[in-house]
Amino acid sequence: MRTLFLFLFACTVSVPAQNPFEAHYLSKQRLQEKDTAGYFYLAEQAYTLAPFSIEFTLNYARACVAIGKQIRATNLLQTIADIGFDYGLESDSTFSPLWKQSKFKQLAAKAKQNSSLISSNYAFSLKEKDLVPKGITYDPRQQKFYVSSIYKRKIVGINLDGTSFEFAGEAQDGLYSTLGMKVDAARNHLWVTGILNTPRPKSMNQEDFGKSAVFQYDLETRKLIKKYVLNDTLVHIFNDLVIVNGSVYVTDSENGSIYRINKETETFTLFYHWDWMYYPNGITVSPDQQYLFTAHWAGISRITIADTQSVMLQSKPTTTLTGIDGLYFQENGLIAVQNSAGPQSRIMQFELNKQMDGVTKATVLESQNPLYNVPTTGTIVDDEFYFIANSQLQNFDKQGNIFPAEKFQQTYILKLKLTPKE
Numbered sequence: 483m484r485t486l487f488l489f490l491f492a493c494t495v496s497v498p499a500q501n502p503f504e505a506h507y508l509s510k511q512r513l514q515e516k517d518t519a520g521y522f523y524l525a526e527q528a529y530t531l532a533p534f535s536i537e538f539t540l541n542y543a544r545a546c547v548a549i550g551k552q553i554r555a556t557n558l559l560q561t562i563a564d565i566g567f568d569y570g571l572e573s574d575s576t577f578s579p580l581w582k583q584s585k586f587k588q589l590a591a592k593a594k595q596n597s598s599l600i601s602s603n604y605a606f607s608l609k610e611k612d613l614v615p616k617g618i619t620y621d622p623r624q625q626k627f628y629v630s631s632i633y634k635r636k637i638v639g640i641n642l643d644g645t646s647f648e649f650a651g652e653a654q655d656g657l658y659s660t661l662g663m664k665v666d667a668a669r670n671h672l673w674v675t676g677i678l679n680t681p682r683p684k685s686m687n688q689e690d691f692g693k694s695a696v697f698q699y700d701l702e703t704r705k706l707i708k709k710y711v712l713n714d715t716l717v718h719i720f721n722d723l724v725i726v727n728g729s730v731y732v733t734d735s736e737n738g739s740i741y742r743i744n745k746e747t748e749t750f751t752l753f754y755h756w757d758w759m760y761y762p763n764g765i766t767v768s769p770d771q772q773y774l775f776t777a778h779w780a781g782i783s784r785i786t787i788a789d790t791q792s793v794m795l796q797s798k799p800t801t802t803l804t805g806i807d808g809l810y811f812q813e814n815g816l817i818a819v820q821n822s823a824g825p826q827s828r829i830m831q832f833e834l835n836k837q838m839d840g841v842t843k844a845t846v847l848e849s850q851n852p853l854y855n856v857p858t859t860g861t862i863v864d865d866e867f868y869f870i871a872n873s874q875l876q877n878f879d880k881q882g883n884i885f886p887a888e889k890f891q892q893t894y895i896l897k898l899k900l901t902p903k904e
Contacts, residue, residue, distance in 0.1 A: 509545065532780070544577075552583075556585055597849055613638065614631060616660070618663065632873075656709065658694070661721055670700065670702055739754065740774070776809075780804065797832075807821050807822070872894055
């Protein structure tokens, strides 16, 4: 994964950083150098440029405490608590000057209360502990689930009774580490994105590192129909995908882009690019097939399929649309797996306005389940949301090598009842 806009060079506090990533990095550097004024200046700049980032907000609150702006710090922490994340503020020595404040005690208690909600039920589990699945999808015709595997470069099928089978074996058909998956029930196809990158799969030739492709399978015969690759010099991370009237739209997390596989011409071409769309991940489509919704670092973009015009979804200050992996449309709203917005992973429901350009209500469906170990994606079946609770995606060292077997658990798939929105 590249670190877009991250410039690791020194600058004086009198020169504004070029982007929030740079400002945040340099603020931490100033803190280590005990340059309090520089730390505050850059932390404030990062927050001003990206106030939606919980990490930047927390860092700015710390900087406010460092220069004695206690009221400002408390208000920032209140925002984080309202959003529903618990950073253990009551035991963080950075905020010791605030500990005796009654407002601080109240917001710390609220954060702890709001950060945990268990409402899902067990669906099934996979005994193959080192799958490291990223994607899951459902075939309504055959009533089977399919789960990807980053480490083993395979596709696992799951029957409704929880028994599993190999749809495609390890590196079969030249499969890469499998990520996002979608069933095209109308055409009886399974679409899968794949990469050879970090974390490293079980088997990979070094010269293949950095490759990415999209694989199209026949669900009936389980045979590969076609493998789609781009003949260019860019490194791609084809992450997730959605099917719109037979054509496939794929997020490229490396390049801030969405590519399209046209169902008529079978061409694989660039559909949409935005320089500030850092790490696009989950993608879904509105029921009328008019809009794509794509999750990325800054939030969620709504893209009109007809002309690629885009808008960022607006939301209240007490709602964050960042840190989303899987994204799904349900009625007139979105279901999201939010695994990197704050210290707790959670499943969110976002109700949209009639124009579908703003979130009117955000509801935490589940947060901080003890089974969570980087929940990633899910799939909606009737009125239930099935999702991967513990992908164990972080069970790799800095070089991308997998941890020992004893560090792994079986993969749990949980399910949440989705209630109709009022």
